[in-house]
Amino acid sequence: MNVEIDQEGCVAAGQCVLAAPDVFDQRDEDGVAVLLREPLADEYDATREAALLCPARAIALSE
Amino acid sequence: MERVVVVGASAAGSTTAQTLRREGFAGAITVIGDEPHLPYDRPPLSKQVLLGSWPVERTSFGPSTTYAEQGIDLRLGSRAAGLDLSRRVVELATGEEVGWDHLVVATGVQPLQLREGHHLAGVHLLRTLDDAVALRKSLVDASAVVVVGAGFLGSETAAAARQLGCEVTLVDLAPAPMAVQLGAEVGWMIAELHAANGVRVLGGSGVTRLLGESAVEGVELADGSVVKADAVLVAVGTRPLTDWLVTSELPCGDGVLCEDTPAGVHAAGDVARWNSARFGVSLRLEHRFNATEQAVCAARRILGQDIGFDPVPYFWTDQYDARIQVYGVVPPDARLVVVQGDPGARKFLAHYVSGGRVSAVLGWNMPRELRSERALLTAI
Ligand SMILES: Cc1cc2nc3c(=O)[nH]c(=O)nc-3n(C[C@H](O)[C@H](O)[C@H](O)COP(=O)(O)OP(=O)(O)OC[C@H]3O[C@@H](n4cnc5c(N)ncnc54)[C@H](O)[C@@H]3O)c2cc1C
Numbered sequence: 001m002n003v004e005i006d007q008e009g010c011v012a013a014g015q016c017v018l019a020a021p022d023v024f025d026q027r028d029e030d031g032v033a034v035l036l037r038e039p040l041a042d043e044y045d046a047t048r049e050a051a052l053l054c055p056a057r058a059i060a061l062s063e
Numbered sequence: 064m065e066r067v068v069v070v071g072a073s074a075a076g077s078t079t080a081q082t083l084r085r086e087g088f089a090g091a092i093t094v095i096g097d098e099p100h101l102p103y104d105r106p107p108l109s110k111q112v113l114l115g116s117w118p119v120e121r122t123s124f125g126p127s128t129t130y131a132e133q134g135i136d137l138r139l140g141s142r143a144a145g146l147d148l149s150r151r152v153v154e155l156a157t158g159e160e161v162g163w164d165h166l167v168v169a170t171g172v173q174p175l176q177l178r179e180g181h182h183l184a185g186v187h188l189l190r191t192l193d194d195a196v197a198l199r200k201s202l203v204d205a206s207a208v209v210v211v212g213a214g215f216l217g218s219e220t221a222a223a224a225r226q227l228g229c230e231v232t233l234v235d236l237a238p239a240p241m242a243v244q245l246g247a248e249v250g251w252m253i254a255e256l257h258a259a260n261g262v263r264v265l266g267g268s269g270v271t272r273l274l275g276e277s278a279v280e281g282v283e284l285a286d287g288s289v290v291k292a293d294a295v296l297v298a299v300g301t302r303p304l305t306d307w308l309v310t311s312e313l314p315c316g317d318g319v320l321c322e323d324t325p326a327g328v329h330a331a332g333d334v335a336r337w338n339s340a341r342f343g344v345s346l347r348l349e350h351r352f353n354a355t356e357q358a359v360c361a362a363r364r365i366l367g368q369d370i371g372f373d374p375v376p377y378f379w380t381d382q383y384d385a386r387i388q389v390y391g392v393v394p395p396d397a398r399l400v401v402v403q404g405d406p407g408a409r410k411f412l413a414h415y416v417s418g419g420r421v422s423a424v425l426g427w428n429m430p431r432e433l434r435s436e437r438a439l440l441t442a443i
């Protein structure tokens with residue numbers, strides 16, 4: 001699974017981190033999402049949930 | 064084959080349809096929306112679109128091909144005019160009927176107008192993409208702008224207009240911007256932020272009417288004074304779009320009452336009202352994240368999952384360099400307690416305490432830290 005974050009569209013809601021804390025984090029200075037690492041197979045569901053919940057639809061997945 | 068009909072093709076409507084497909088719904092999905100545009104996102108309208116930093120296309124939720132690929136029948140420029148619960152059909156303005164097994168009401172809200180002078184050229188509302196494009200055009204040409212109503216929409220627009228070089232006056236009946244939503248203390252901080260950026264903030268001022276011949280020239284206040292204006296945004300509140308449901312006997316009262324809808328009928332987004340056990344109040348939220356969460360919940364209920372809906376609300380607003388984010392519900396009597404950072408430095412975290420418990424947490428330019436505070440509310 002490939003994860004892309006549109007950091008300019010990200011509104012720093014942190015919903016992605018709540019859904020998949022091992023895959024996403026937020027930058028200290030402005031809260032914009034960063035990818036910690038590619039999700040492991042057992043994190044795909046959580047990563048999909050993160051993309052679904054992101055209120056800026058800033059996370060794109062290709063599987 | 065099971066049929067889902069979604070009325071309202073925006074954040075809540077498109078999310079419901081796409082979640083259904085993503086999670087394996089094999090029946091027919093029809094989404095009915097009265098706007099001519101493909102579904103798009105509203106929060107950037109009062110920010111990047113007004114400022115001109117994003118082309119309008121960037122607000123789109125994706126091309127029409129995505130809907131086609133997902134087998135979602137997206138009917139744009141099509142208005143639902145009525146609902147028959149016994150026959151399970153939505154009646155369109157054209158007279159056509161669309162049958163459903165599951166209905167999702169996601170028609171959002173409509174902005175309110177001022178009674179006198181609203182028809183004048185240069186007077187705007189801000190809800191749709193077309194509104195935003197027209198307002199931006201007006202702001203680019205305007206010298207004096209008055210924003211009537213200092214909720215988040217009015218406050219964000221005042222900030223954008225100021226950044227576009229206009230002389231801006233922000234008027235509200237409340238003592239300070241967003242005081243109704245976030246309490247007087249945070250309201251004063253937002254007032255200061257606007258003042259520091261050169262916006263004239265008039266709190267405690269009612270607007271009686273808009274003045275002008277054919278184009279707006281000024282805004283008359285309750286004390287008789289007139290503020291000069293060649294562009295005006297009216298952002299004085301909204302009402303849920305439930306007119307089309309009036310004859311249907313679907314229980315409505317400032318929104319569709321989710322708990323009282325018959326089996327097979329759901330509501331999501333700005334139009335939906337539900338009882339929050341977590342906060343002990345009836346809620347109807349006009350927040351972007353709620354539209355997503357409630358749409359996902361509606362889709363999963365249609366798929367047969369027996370899930371409740373009692374989220375921790377989340378809201379954000381961007382004004383100048385301030386990103387203000389709130390989790391929870393702010394009761395009118397809540398006390399604000401700053402727990403980290405410094406409001407003077409415009410970087411802090413605060414709790415809203417009411418009835419001996421924290422019912423909301425607010426972060427001002429502290430997104431990462433705020434996220435951990437959310438745990439205080441999930442425990443309720
Ligand atoms: C300018 C602006 C800025 C915002 N900024 C923020 C922000 O910073 N943070 C935040 O949390 N929230 C923000 N919001 C709020 C957020 O955008 C809304 O909560 C969200 O759009 C709600 O989605 P919805 O799908 O419920 O309703 P809507 O987006 O209103 O969609 C309802 C759709 O249904 C259509 N419709 C209505 N009646 C009918 C009918 N009878 N037949 C067919 N179609 C119909 C409407 O035309 C509309 O397209 C902002 C809103 C606006 C307008």
Ligand code: SF4
Pocket residue numbers: 005009010011012013014015016017026031032033053054055056057058059
């Ligand atoms: S959920 Fe979306 S908007 Fe929020 S931090 Fe993650 S990517 Fe950004």
